[in-house]
Amino acid sequence: MNTMNHRNFFSRVWDLYYDGFRNMTLGRTLWLVILVKLFVIFVVLKLFFFPDFLSTHAEGDEAEFVSHELLNR
Amino acid sequence: MENELFSIDGSMVDWSRAQFALTAIYHWLFVPLTLGLAVVMGIMETIYYRTKDDFWKRTAQFWQRLFGINFAMGIATGIILEFEFGTNWSNYSFLVGDVFGAPLAIEGIVAFFMESTFVAVMFFGWKKVSRGFHLASTWLTGLGATISAWWILVANSWMQYPVGQEFNLDTMRNEMVSFVDVALSPVAIDKFCHTVISAWVLGAVFVVGVSSWYLLKRRHVEFARQSMKIGAIVGLVASVLAAVTGHHSAYTVGQTQPMKLAAMEALYNGGDDQSLTIFAAVNPFAQPDWKNEHEPPMRIAVPYALSFLATNDLHGYVPGINDIINGYDKSDGEYEVPLSEKMVRGSYALTAMKAYREAKRDGRNNELEVLASEFQENMPWMGYGYVKEAEQIVPYIPICFWSFRIMVGGGCLFILLFCAILYFLYRKKSPRWLFHTALWCIPVAYIVSECGWLVAEFGRQPWTIQDMLPTWVGVSALQSSSVMITFFLFLVLFTTMLAVEISIMCKQIKRGPEL
Numbered sequence: 001m002n003t004m005n006h007r008n009f010f011s012r013v014w015d016l017y018y019d020g021f022r023n024m025t026l027g028r029t030l031w032l033v034i035l036v037k038l039f040v041i042f043v044v045l046k047l048f049f050f051p052d053f054l055s056t057h058a059e060g061d062e063a064e065f066v067s068h069e070l071l072n073r
Numbered sequence: 074m075e076n077e078l079f080s081i082d083g084s085m086v087d088w089s090r091a092q093f094a095l096t097a098i099y100h101w102l103f104v105p106l107t108l109g110l111a112v113v114m115g116i117m118e119t120i121y122y123r124t125k126d127d128f129w130k131r132t133a134q135f136w137q138r139l140f141g142i143n144f145a146m147g148i149a150t151g152i153i154l155e156f157e158f159g160t161n162w163s164n165y166s167f168l169v170g171d172v173f174g175a176p177l178a179i180e181g182i183v184a185f186f187m188e189s190t191f192v193a194v195m196f197f198g199w200k201k202v203s204r205g206f207h208l209a210s211t212w213l214t215g216l217g218a219t220i221s222a223w224w225i226l227v228a229n230s231w232m233q234y235p236v237g238q239e240f241n242l243d244t245m246r247n248e249m250v251s252f253v254d255v256a257l258s259p260v261a262i263d264k265f266c267h268t269v270i271s272a273w274v275l276g277a278v279f280v281v282g283v284s285s286w287y288l289l290k291r292r293h294v295e296f297a298r299q300s301m302k303i304g305a306i307v308g309l310v311a312s313v314l315a316a317v318t319g320h321h322s323a324y325t326v327g328q329t330q331p332m333k334l335a336a337m338e339a340l341y342n343g344g345d346d347q348s349l350t351i352f353a354a355v356n357p358f359a360q361p362d363w364k365n366e367h368e369p370p371m372r373i374a375v376p377y378a379l380s381f382l383a384t385n386d387l388h389g390y391v392p393g394i395n396d397i398i399n400g401y402d403k404s405d406g407e408y409e410v411p412l413s414e415k416m417v418r419g420s421y422a423l424t425a426m427k428a429y430r431e432a433k434r435d436g437r438n439n440e441l442e443v444l445a446s447e448f449q450e451n452m453p454w455m456g457y458g459y460v461k462e463a464e465q466i467v468p469y470i471p472i473c474f475w476s477f478r479i480m481v482g483g484g485c486l487f488i489l490l491f492c493a494i495l496y497f498l499y500r501k502k503s504p505r506w507l508f509h510t511a512l513w514c515i516p517v518a519y520i521v522s523e524c525g526w527l528v529a530e531f532g533r534q535p536w537t538i539q540d541m542l543p544t545w546v547g548v549s550a551l552q553s554s555s556v557m558i559t560f561f562l563f564l565v566l567f568t569t570m571l572a573v574e575i576s577i578m579c580k581q582i583k584r585g586p587e588l
């Protein structure tokens with residue numbers, strides 16, 4: 001009985017998402033926009049324009065680097 | 074490395090600030106509508122739940138569709154701010170890492186689980202789950218977004234009023250010592266209440282404005298009148314609450330960031346019984362001569378209102394810019410030391426930090442304790458160690474002054490608008506001028522809301538962390554040209570995204586509800 005209920009629950013959740021995505025109309029356009037945006041943000045911007053400054057400049061000792069910055073500005 | 078450090082120029086700091094501001098302003102175009110529409114559509118669906126009238130289901134579904142567009146467009150725009158912390162504001166990020174870690178991690182988890190589950194049920198679940206479960210999901214979608222906002226605002230508030238942390242000289246980071254102090258600081262509570270309520274105002278203006286458009290076009294009249302009624306009731310309540318919470322924010326700003334309040338008011342020389350400026354000829358494009366002018370020209374003011382706003386007492390003392398620079402007696406009887414003393418204390422803190430780091434490097438461990446306590450004693454003023462002249466700690470007055478007036482003026486305008494809408498709905502009249510006004514109030518609400526942030530963020534300059542870290546120290550030693558490139562890249566990207574959103578939104582509005 002319990003297992004039945006579980007399977008029932010999971011298949012209903014699956015159903016919700018599966019049918020939901022299949023029957024989308026406006027949602028398709030929105031997902032396209034979201035995916036393009038995520039690509040631009042995480043691939044183009046993060047990789048090419050926003051490197052982590054400390055990991056590229058601090059040579060492993062970030063505390064030392066930052067203290068040097070704080071004491072020499 | 075030395076050369077690179079000394080090449081930090083003003084334009085690089087300005088470009089980094091401009092880039093961050095652009096991203097934050099863009100991000101804030103989406104957040105308030107998400108929070109505001111969540112309330113309106115929640116109420117509509119609650120009416121459907123109670124009446125079982127299909128009309129309300131369709132009405133709620135229409136506003137949920139617009140909510141969905143806005144939600145999809147806004148997703149992940151805030152992440153760019155985090156990239157900018159790591160690249161452009163690396164010293165600052167490193168310093169705060171531990172304090173922000175917990176709130177932002179909670180935000181991420183809550184947002185992911187609540188939003189991905191309940192948004193899915195809200196959009197996909199109409200025929201799959203019970204009405205009650207669907208209603209709960211709709212409200213929880215809004216609640217999830219509001220909780221997310223809470224944590225982000227906690228992080229922002231900590232920068233304006235750093236509490237609940239201790240600076241560790243070994244790790245060079247602030248470490249959280251009291252989660253409760255960070256999460257429930259008075260600034261965080263005020264900011265949360267005012268920001269979320271202001272978002273409800275914006276959502277309500279949006280609903281009333283879009284409904285007005287249908288009424289002007291004489292389409293979906295009943296739907297538009299009913300939506301307008303709910304929008305106007307939510308809007309009226311929220312606008313009054315925005316004024317109440319705004320008053321409380323002003324009080325807290327007066328206590329914690331008096332320079333911000335003085336800049337908002339262009340109050341050069343303070344005193345007791347201060348009046349609130351309604352209008353004054355403050356040049357929008359140049360910093361006024363606050364040192365020598367007594368007050369801005371052509372000033373019209375409401376007597377005692379600033380004292381009341383900032384101290385809850387009609388006769389309360391409000392310090393002006395010159396008072397803050399020269400020192401003054403606070404309302405609790407304590408003396409606020411002058412800038413010159415803060416600068417000395419700040420340089421003691423930096424000297425102690427330097428000595429501590431050197432002693433540690435040389436293995437002189439017996440000196441560490443004394444140096445650490447010397448540092449901690451002067452730590453509250455550390456940022457003043459970088460200040461060379463008074464001008465550096467005065468925010469740019471024109472933006473603070475005018476943004477504050479636009480925000481408060483907008484708040485008053487919206488109260489009138491919602492009263493007028495409710496009055497004419499009650500009298501069953503449809504004045505076209507009012508609907509035109511309501512439609513135009515949509516962009517006005519966005520401007521008003523952004524002005525709130527301009528007040529909050531320009532007003533705290535030059536501090537990235539209040540009294541601890543000025544912008545020119547928090548910023549990374551990058552080339553200003555590279556920051557400039559990303560600024561313009563963002564401008565193009567954001568404008569395109571906004572155009573896409575507006576066009577999808579307008580198309581859906583033109584299509585109208587499926588009644």
Ligand code: HEM
Nearest residue numbers: 264267271274315316319320322323481484522525526529
């Ligand atoms: C009507 C009277 C209002 C007053 C007295 C008021 C007062 C204030 C004050 C003092 C701040 C600065 C708080 C800080 O720096 O910590 C602020 C910020 C802000 N205000 Fe208002 N406000 C009012 C109305 C509105 C309205 C109608 C909106 C938008 C629809 C709005 C949106 C904001 C936003 C988004 C912020 C930035 C977040 C924050 O710092 O709380 N305000 N307001």
